[in-house]
Amino acid sequence: MPLRLTANISFMFTEQPFLERFGAAAKAGFGAVECHWPYEFPVETLQAAISAAGVKLTGLNMPVGDKAAGDFGLAAVAGREAEFRTAFDLAVRYATALGCPMIHVLAGNVADDQHGGAIGTYIANLRHAAAIAEKQKLTLLIEPINRRDAPNYFLSTLEEAVAVAATLSSPAVKIMADLYHLQIMGGDLVTRLADCVDLIGHVQVAGVPARAEPDQGEVNLRFVLDALVAAGYAGLVGAEYRPRGRTEDGLGWIATSGLTLG
Ligand SMILES: O=C(O)C(=O)[C@@H](O)CO
Numbered sequence: 722m723p724l725r726l727t728a729n730i731s732f733m734f735t736e737q738p739f740l741e742r743f744g745a746a747a748k749a750g751f752g753a754v755e756c757h758w759p760y761e762f763p764v765e766t767l768q769a770a771i772s773a774a775g776v777k778l779t780g781l782n783m784p785v786g787d788k789a790a791g792d793f794g795l796a797a798v799a800g801r802e803a804e805f806r807t808a809f810d811l812a813v814r815y816a817t818a819l820g821c822p823m824i825h826v827l828a829g830n831v832a833d834d835q836h837g838g839a840i841g842t843y844i845a846n847l848r849h850a851a852a853i854a855e856k857q858k859l860t861l862l863i864e865p866i867n868r869r870d871a872p873n874y875f876l877s878t879l880e881e882a883v884a885v886a887a888t889l890s891s892p893a894v895k896i897m898a899d900l901y902h903l904q905i906m907g908g909d910l911v912t913r914l915a916d917c918v919d920l921i922g923h924v925q926v927a928g929v930p931a932r933a934e935p936d937q938g939e940v941n942l943r944f945v946l947d948a949l950v951a952a953g954y955a956g957l958v959g960a961e962y963r964p965r966g967r968t969e970d971g972l973g974w975i976a977t978s979g980l981t982l983g
């Protein structure tokens with residue numbers, strides 16, 4: 722079975738206002754989309770846009786806290802557990818109302834000398850969220866983000882994510898394997914991903930280092946995706962890149978990717 726591609730409409734189709742991107746993705750052939758933070762719109766408005774476009778929303782991010790003040794997630798940030806729970810509840814409300822099965826739980830920025838303490842906060846917050854997600858049949862994604870783009874982000878390597886997911890041992894907690902971040906943080910994608918394939922809940926793709934269409938750069942996407950399938954991965958693949966030009970003009974890479982759209 723070929724893997725199915727989703728369009729991340731927070732990076733793609735940004736030529737259109739947000740609500741019009743569902744329709745733009747559908748017109749380009751996508752049957753599924755994911756996004757980052759849809760919270761500026763009421764749930765009913767999003768439901769209408771998604772249903773009019775005839776697409777499925779497969780993933781969204783939980784709120785990150787005060788982005789203007791430097792927040793990029795709350796899960797590993799000590800002292801903000803109440804805020805984490807409120808933000809998580811909002812994400813669950815949106816996800817369930819929109820029929821969206823996956824929520825990305827962002828860890829947040831933590832100073833290097835605070836990492837030792839932050840792991841306890843991270844595990845406790847994820848445990849709380851996982852219990853809710855298990856009941857609601859949602860999947861929580863944790864994503865290692867590379868340290869070049871996000872130097873203070875708490876979760877930066879695949880191996881750390883594996884250790885966290887293994888500690889939690891919840892069917893609701895999976896890793897979002899974004900090949901862009903993972904290539905920057907050590908590469909060796911085929912072997913490292915195969916070693917933890919059972920813990921991978923979602924894959925995202927972009928070219929490296931440009932973070933544009935994955936048809937250029939240092940990763941042979943087809944080779945890596947074929948290896949993931951051979952290792953047993955059968956989930957979705959999100960196109961999370963910044964198009965070099967107009968989004969629609971840059972979709973040619975899909976034809977040779979082995980991915981399916983519909
Ligand atoms: O930046 C990424 O990579 C993501 O997947 C986002 O969800 C976080 O900004």
Ligand SMILES: [Mg+2]
Nearest residue numbers: 864899925961
């Ligand atoms: Mg990503």
